[in-house]
Amino acid sequence: MIVSGAGPSGSKCAEVIAGAGYKVALIEKNTGWRKPCGGGVGARILKYYPQLKKLNLPKKQKVIMYSAQHYRMFADYEGYKDYSLVMDRLELDNLMRDIAVEKGAELLDNTLSLDFLHEGSTKCGIQAKSPEGKQEYRGKIMVIADGMSSKLAPKSGLRGKWKPDEIAMAKCAILEGESDLDPNAIYIYFFPYLGYGWIFPIDSQRFNIGAGTFNEANLTHNLNEVYTTFLNNAEIQKFLTSSNYKKIWQGSYPLPCNGILEKSLYGDNVMIIGDAAGYTTPISGEGIHASVVSGQIAGETAVQALEKEDYSKKTLRDYKKHRNIKKIIRNFKMKKAMFPFFFDDKGRNIDKMFKIAEEDEDFRIQVANLFLFNASPSKEFMARLRGS
Numbered sequence: 001m002i003v004s005g006a007g008p009s010g011s012k013c014a015e016v017i018a019g020a021g022y023k024v025a026l027i028e029k030n031t032g033w034r035k036p037c038g039g040g041v042g043a044r045i046l047k048y049y050p051q052l053k054k055l056n057l058p059k060k061q062k063v064i065m066y067s068a069q070h071y072r073m074f075a076d077y078e079g080y081k082d083y084s085l086v087m088d089r090l091e092l093d094n095l096m097r098d099i100a101v102e103k104g105a106e107l108l109d110n111t112l113s114l115d116f117l118h119e120g121s122t123k124c125g126i127q128a129k130s131p132e133g134k135q136e137y138r139g140k141i142m143v144i145a146d147g148m149s150s151k152l153a154p155k156s157g158l159r160g161k162w163k164p165d166e167i168a169m170a171k172c173a174i175l176e177g178e179s180d181l182d183p184n185a186i187y188i189y190f191f192p193y194l195g196y197g198w199i200f201p202i203d204s205q206r207f208n209i210g211a212g213t214f215n216e217a218n219l220t221h222n223l224n225e226v227y228t229t230f231l232n233n234a235e236i237q238k239f240l241t242s243s244n245y246k247k248i249w250q251g252s253y254p255l256p257c258n259g260i261l262e263k264s265l266y267g268d269n270v271m272i273i274g275d276a277a278g279y280t281t282p283i284s285g286e287g288i289h290a291s292v293v294s295g296q297i298a299g300e301t302a303v304q305a306l307e308k309e310d311y312s313k314k315t316l317r318d319y320k321k322h323r324n325i326k327k328i329i330r331n332f333k334m335k336k337a338m339f340p341f342f343f344d345d346k347g348r349n350i351d352k353m354f355k356i357a358e359e360d361e362d363f364r365i366q367v368a369n370l371f372l373f374n375a376s377p378s379k380e381f382m383a384r385l386r387g388s
């Protein structure tokens, strides 16, 4: 088995396959690269990574959201089961990789996947490049888990290249210094166009701050300007009390935002998982959890295929048919459908939603769940919102 990309999806997939006793190569371009990311993830990740509990990460039980019209919604999760965790992505990725390696996956670092190897028309491996030169790795199934920059995904024949208005673009940084941010809260600011900004405190000194645009807003807004305007926004500056923050890191990167490419998930000897297949939630951009789920299910499907010695798309189809994958596909479709409504009229529907939430705790928790924990809003919720 070969997994290309040791991010959350690839590491989980390799862990599952190695855990079942099969040989798996986990090809990674650079384990020292910090993937641009807010690093915010719902506590449901602990089901897949109970090892994170040992880190005693601060529980983010407060959610502060601002509409584009500066209306503030505050939701307190004290007493509810959900909360968020925030991590430095480099630490999170390396923890996930280490777990895969402990299970027996062979991590090939500094190795860039370039293309498929073929025997006739059958894909039988991956051609890669390492500092030692060109390498060839042979495998029964190839899992494409190398994210938005995947070279293999468009070469798989399963999907085309991303178009600029089909994705989101985001820029973020980890800053260090004194601030008035609540370390137990996360902050989200919606823009009057398809986009939003965030501040996710990591601990009492460090926070992740970023901003992004979606779909057609990528073509009408310059990401650097969006980010700088966000940082200088008066609402943000209220919290950033120091005049001299240490920039630990900064980066920008694209992410999928239009739902899962459900027609492109598998073929003979190949599966695509994680961001490379669109596993990032439309509206919120949260993708770590769904990518890990895709890695888990693809790993289990690969193990079944290895046991049956059948690597055809007929067997690999079980990955897409899995109830958890179907659930994510449905949820993302619903989020995508709500997208234009939320951002219509310069984001005023979000503003209305926050005003209703102010009066009603149940509604308020549904709003926060919708954005942060992939929950589906109830019919009553939508009726109330549309009727307001």
Ligand SMILES: Cc1cc2nc3c(=O)[nH]c(=O)nc-3n(C[C@H](O)[C@H](O)[C@H](O)COP(=O)(O)OP(=O)(O)OC[C@H]3O[C@@H](n4cnc5c(N)ncnc54)[C@H](O)[C@@H]3O)c2cc1C
Pocket: 004, 005, 006, 007, 008, 009, 010, 027, 028, 029, 030, 033, 035, 036, 037, 038, 039, 040, 041, 111, 112, 113, 114, 145, 146, 147, 148, 149, 150, 151, 152, 170, 171, 172, 210, 252, 253, 254, 255, 273, 274, 275, 276, 279, 280, 285, 286, 287, 288, 289, 291
């Ligand atoms: C700016 C930004 C902020 C985000 N914030 C959040 C957030 O707060 N919470 C959240 O849940 N999600 C967030 N996301 C989405 C999240 O980062 C992704 O959904 C998630 O990382 C997807 O995991 P993955 O394993 O599929 O891909 P990735 O994490 O992108 O991992 C792919 C891996 O493949 C490697 N690779 C790439 N090309 C090759 C190649 N040719 N050969 C070998 N290796 C290769 C890369 O080095 C990388 O390690 C954010 C995304 C962006 C861009």
